[in-house]
Amino acid sequence: MKKILVSxxxxxxxxxxxxxxxxxLQGVKQMAMAHTSAxxxxxxxxxxxxxxxxxxxxKLSIAAGGFGASSKxxxxxxxxxxxxxxxxxxxxxxYAAVAYRPIENLSVGFSFTTPFGSTIKYPYDWEGRxxxxxxxxxxxxxxxxxxxxxxxxxxxxxxxxxxxGSVNWDKAVTQLGGGQVNIKxxxxxxxxxxxxxxxxxEDKLDxxxxxxxxxxxxxxxxxATFQFPSQSVYPLLGxxxxxxxxxxxxxxxxxxxxxxxxxxxxPKWLVAADFNYHGWEKYSKLTLDFANAPLGSPPDPTIxxxxxxxxNSKTFRLGTQYAFTEMISARLGAYYDESPYSDxxxxxxxxxYNTYVITGGVGFKLKKFGVDVAGGxxxxxxxxxxxxNLGFYGQSKATAFYFGLGLSYNPF
Numbered sequence: 001m002k003k004i005l006v007s008x009x010x011x012x013x014x015x016x017x018x019x020x021x022x023x024x025l026q027g028v029k030q031m032a033m034a035h036t037s038a039x040x041x042x043x044x045x046x047x048x049x050x051x052x053x054x055x056x057x058x059k060l061s062i063a064a065g066g067f068g069a070s071s072k073x074x075x076x077x078x079x080x081x082x083x084x085x086x087x088x089x090x091x092x093x094x095y096a097a098v099a100y101r102p103i104e105n106l107s108v109g110f111s112f113t114t115p116f117g118s119t120i121k122y123p124y125d126w127e128g129r130x131x132x133x134x135x136x137x138x139x140x141x142x143x144x145x146x147x148x149x150x151x152x153x154x155x156x157x158x159x160x161x162x163x164x165g166s167v168n169w170d171k172a173v174t175q176l177g178g179g180q181v182n183i184k185x186x187x188x189x190x191x192x193x194x195x196x197x198x199x200x201x202e203d204k205l206d207x208x209x210x211x212x213x214x215x216x217x218x219x220x221x222x223x224a225t226f227q228f229p230s231q232s233v234y235p236l237l238g239x240x241x242x243x244x245x246x247x248x249x250x251x252x253x254x255x256x257x258x259x260x261x262x263x264x265x266x267p268k269w270l271v272a273a274d275f276n277y278h279g280w281e282k283y284s285k286l287t288l289d290f291a292n293a294p295l296g297s298p299p300d301p302t303i304x305x306x307x308x309x310x311x312n313s314k315t316f317r318l319g320t321q322y323a324f325t326e327m328i329s330a331r332l333g334a335y336y337d338e339s340p341y342s343d344x345x346x347x348x349x350x351x352x353y354n355t356y357v358i359t360g361g362v363g364f365k366l367k368k369f370g371v372d373v374a375g376g377x378x379x380x381x382x383x384x385x386x387x388x389n390l391g392f393y394g395q396s397k398a399t400a401f402y403f404g405l406g407l408s409y410n411p412f
Contacts, residue, residue, distance in 0.1 A: 021116055021117070021137070021350050021352075022115065022116060022254075022256075022278065023069075023091075023093050023114060023115050023116055023117060024315075024337075025067045025069065025093040025095075025114075025402065025404065026044075026047045026048070026093075026095050026113050026115060027039075027044035027045075027047065027048070027063070027065070027095065027406065028044075028065045028067075028361065028372040028373065028374045028404040028405060028406030029041070029042075029044060029331070029361070029363060029372045029374070029406060030044065030048065031067075031333075031359055031361070031374045031376060031404055032319070032331035032332075032333060032359055032360055032361025032362075032363075032372065032374035032375075033272050033319025033320065033321060033331045033332070033333040033359070033361075034272075034274070034317040034318055034319040034333025034334055034335040034357070034359050035274070035317060035319075035333070035335065035359070036260055036262070036272035036273065036274045036317050036318075036319045036333065037049060037208050037210070037258055037260035037274055038052075038198075038206040038207060038208040038260035038261055038262040038272060038274075039052075039206070039262060039272070040052040040053075040054075040055035040056050040198065040206060041056070041057070041408075042056060042058070042061045042062075042063045042099075042370065042408040042410060043056065043061040043062055043063040043097040043098055043099040043109060043111075043408070044063040044065075044095070044097055044406070044408065045099075046097040046098075046099055046109045046110075046111040046143070046145060046159075047095065047097065047111045047113050047115075047141075047143070048208065048210060048258065048260070049157060049196035049197075049198055049208045049209075049210035049258070049260075050109065050143075050145035050146065050147050050157030050158060050159045050194065050195070050196060050210075051147050051155045051156050051157030051195075051196045051197050051198035051208070051210070052147070052155075052157070052196075052198045052208060053099040053101075053107040053108075053109050053145070053147040053155075053157060054101075054105070054107050054147045054148070054149040054155035054157070054198065055155065055198060055200055055206070056099055056101075056107070056410075057410070058410035058411070058412060059100065059101045059412050060098075060099070060100050060101075060410070060411055060412055061098070061099045061100075061408065061409070061410045062096075062097070062098050062408065062409045062410075063095075063096070063097050063098075063406065063407070063408040063409075064094075064095065064096040064097070064406070064407055064408075065094070065095055065096075065372070065404055065405055065406030065407060066092060066093065066094040066095075066404065066405060067091075067092065067093045067094070067402055067403065067404040068090050068091070068092060068402060068403050068404070069090065069091035069092070069093065069400070069401075069402040070088070070090055070091075070400065070401055070402065071086075071088050071091070071378075071398060071399065071400035072085060072086055072087075072088060072398065072399050072400075073085070073086040073088070073120065073348075073351050073396065073397070073398045074086075074396065074397045074398070075126075075128070075348065075385070075394055075395070075396050076394050076395045076396075076397075077127060077393070077394045078393070078394050078395060079393075082127070084122060084123060084126045084127070084128075086120055086121055086122050087121050087122075087123070088119055088120055088121055089119055089121070091117075091119065091402075093113075093114045093117075094112075094113075094114055095111070095112065095113045095114070096111075096112045097109060097110065097111040097112070098110050104149075105148060105149040106146070106147070106148055106149075107146070107147040107148075107149075107157075108144075108145070108146050108147075109144075109145050109146075109147070110142075110143065110144050110145070111141070111142075111143040111145065111159070112140070112141070112142055112143075113140075113141045113143075114138070114139060114140055114141070115139065115141055115253075116137070116139040116165075116253050117137040117138050117139040117165075119134070119135065119136045119137070120132065120134070120135050120348075120349065120351070121133070121134045121135075122134070122348070124170075124172070128348045128392060129171065129172035129174075130171060130172050130173070130174055131171060131347070131348050131349060131390060131392070132169070132170075132171055132348055132349035133170040133171050133172060134168075134169070134170045135167070135168075135169045135170075135349050136166075136167065136168040136169070137165070137166070137167055138165065138166045139163060139164070139165040139166075139217070139253070140163065140164045140165070141161055141162075141163050142161070142162045142163075142164075143159040143160065143161050143162075143194070144159065144160055145157060145158065145159035145160070145194075146158060146159075147198075153199060153200050153201050154197060154198070154199050154200075155197070155198045156195070156196075156197055157195065157196055157197075157198070158193065158194065158195040158196075159193060159194040159195070160191075160192075160193055161191060161192035161193055161194060161212075161213070161215055162189070162191060163189060163190045163191070163192065163215045163217060163253065164187075164188070164189050165188040165189070165190075165217045165219075165251075166185060166186035166187070166188065167183065167184065167185055167186075167188070167219070167222075168182070168183075168184050168186075169182065169183040169184070169349075170182050171183075173226070173228070176228060176230075176233045176236070177228060177229055177230055177233065178228075178229070179226060179227050179228035179229065179233070180226070180227040181224060181225065181226050181227070182224070182225045182227075183222065183223075183224050183247075184222065184223050184224075184225070185219040185221070185222035185223065187219075187220075187221065188217045188218060188219040188220075188222075188251075189217065189218065190215040190216045190217040190218055190253070191215065192212070192213040192214060192215035192253075193213045194210065194211060194212040194213060195210070195211055196208065196209055196210030196211060196258075197209045197210075203264070204263060204264040205261070205262070205263050205264075206260075206261070206262040206263075207259075207260070207261050208258065208259070208260040208261075209258070209259055209260075210257075210258045210260075211255070211256070211257055211258075212255060212256045212258075213255055214252050214253060214254050214255040214279060214282055215252070215253040216250050216251070216252055216253075217250065217251045217252075217253055218248070218249075218250045219247070219248060219249045219250070219251075220248055221246055221248070222246065222247045222248065222249065223244055223245075223246060223247075224244070224245045224246070224247055224290070224293065225242075225243055225244050226239065226243040226244075226245070226293075227243055228243070237292070237293045237294065237295075238292035238293055238294060239292060239293065245290055245291055245292050245293045246290070246291045247288050247289060247290045247291065248288075248289045249286065249287065249288045249289070250287070251283075251286065252282045252283050254278055254279045254280050254282050254283060255278070255279040255282070256276060256277070256278055256279070257276065257277040257279075258274060258275070258276050258277075259274065259275045260272065260273070260274040260275075261273050261274075267323075268322060268323040268324075269320070269321070269322050269323075270320065270321050271318075271319070271320045272317075272318070272319045272320065272321075272333075273317060273318050273319075274315075274316075274317040274335075275314070275315070275316060275317075276314065276315040276317070277312065277313075277314055278312060278313045278314070278315070278340065279312055280310040280311060280312055280313055280340035280341075281310060281311055281312045282310075283308050283310040283340075284307070284308060284309060284310065285305055285306060285307050285308055285309075286305070286306045286308055287303060287304070287305050287306075288303070288304045288306075289302065289303050290302045290303070290304070307345075307389060308341070308345065308347070309341060309342075309345040310340040310341050310345075311340055311341065311342075312340070313337075313338040313339065313340040314338050315335060315336065315337045315338065316335060316336050317333065317334075317335035318333060318334055318335065319331065319332065319333030319334075319359070320332050320333070321363075326365065327364060327365050327366070328362065328363070328364060328365075329362065329363040329365075330360075330361075330362055330363075331359075331360060331361045331362070331363065331374070332358075332359070332360045333358070333359040333360070334356070334357065334358050334359070335356075335357050335359075336354075336355070336356055336357075337354070337355045337357065338354055339352040339353050339354050339355075339383075340352065343383055343384050343385060343386045343387075344386045344387060344388065345387060345389075346383055346385045346386070346387050346392070346396065347387065347390070347392075348392065348396075351383075351396055351398060353380030353381055353382075353383060353396075353398055354380070354381045355378050355379065355380045355381065356378070356379045356381075357376055357377070357378045357379070358376065358377055358379075359374060359375065359376040359377075360374065360375060360376075361373055361374030361375065361404075362374075368409060368410055368411050369407070369408070369409055370406075370407065370408035370409075370410070371405075371406070371407060372404075372405070372406040372407075372408070373403070373404070373405055373406075374403065374404045374406075375401070375402065375403040375404070376401065376402050376403075377400075377401045378398075378399070378400040378401065378402075380397070380398040380399070380400065382395060382396065382397040383395065383396045383397075
């Protein structure tokens with residue numbers, strides 16, 4: 001029975017175009033320029049660096065948007081040559097932000113984002129069904145924030161993060177006559193913070209330095225529901241006839257360091273670059289504590305420990321924007337995102353790849369309103385899967401693309 005849950009990745013979603021399960025979709029304008037961050041034109045800067053609010057031209061700024069994200073994962077067993085494709089539904093990350101400057105050197109704001117999460121769905125009879133059949137993740141960040149202008153050229157900002165998460169995970173049980181288990185929690189939560197400095201030493205140059213803390217998402221009352229053809233199996237797991245058990249677990253949504261620069265080569269043309277450092281090393285293992293089911297090892301068989309062995313990773317981003325007129329701007333970008341784990345630690349519930357991404361978009365300014373559209377195409381590099389711990393071997397490939405629509409309003 002130990003194998004039933006030993007590969008658990010509670011609350012971990014999949015986006016094959018992002019390292020680990022981080023979703024780099026928090027601003028349509030930013031995404032069109034490779035998701036670079038040193039852009040203080042409207043409230044969408046709030047998620048990237050709260051200090052940027054001090055340099056928004058308008059006293060009040062509102063920004064919101066959403067994305068469609070499509071991804072597909074293909075796994076092939078190189079011994080049998082059998083190939084399996086995921087059938088993932090369209091992901092829909094969203095964001096909204098508001099920034100307001102009540103007095104000259106003080107700005108306050110609020111950001112709502114979905115920085116972790118997605119869905120992966122394999123055929124229910126595929127060879128990795130004991131690890132995952134379907135996994136749905138949703139996460140939400142709520143961030144009130146403040147920014148203080150320390151001098152005309154520099155500001156400091158900080159935010160508090162309240163995070164909510166939910167998971168709905170199906171996987172097969174091939175022991176004890178075969179069956180199914182559903183792992184679910186829709187009330188997981190955690191807390192964190194962020195802070196940063198935003199510099200504008202001259203009109204042509206913006207520099208953003210920001211940090212976002214890890215957030216430990218805690219599932220305190222999750223439910224695991226087992227389904228077996230024979231009712232006689234449930235007493236072996238310490239369960240009643242309903243087949244339900246409760247569990248607790250903690251998943252770290254990892255810290256992130258960002259340095260971003262934007263330089264205006266001419267009044268119409270700017271270039272931007274970002275470097276991100278992700279603290280994935282914190283996700284070395286995952287521990288589930290069940291109330292009754294003896295699925296682990298002595299001395300406490302109700303505790304299941306699953307090694308993850310993630311390592312810290314980096315992302316390199318480069319973007320550009322050219323304003324054809326005061327109303328129309330075109331944007332392009334490219335970035336490289338490292339996977340946080342090796343081929344020997346590849347896991348199908350959170351497939352991750354070293355990925356090249358190209359992006360582009362167009363922005364329109366209509367007096368107080370802004371409309372931005374963007375798209376991106378990811379080119380994940382295939383992986384030779386060699387996970388001896390799970391007995392999982394083969395080759396994994398992925399494709400992904402996404403598009404977004406953003407709106408902004410700067411009345412005064």
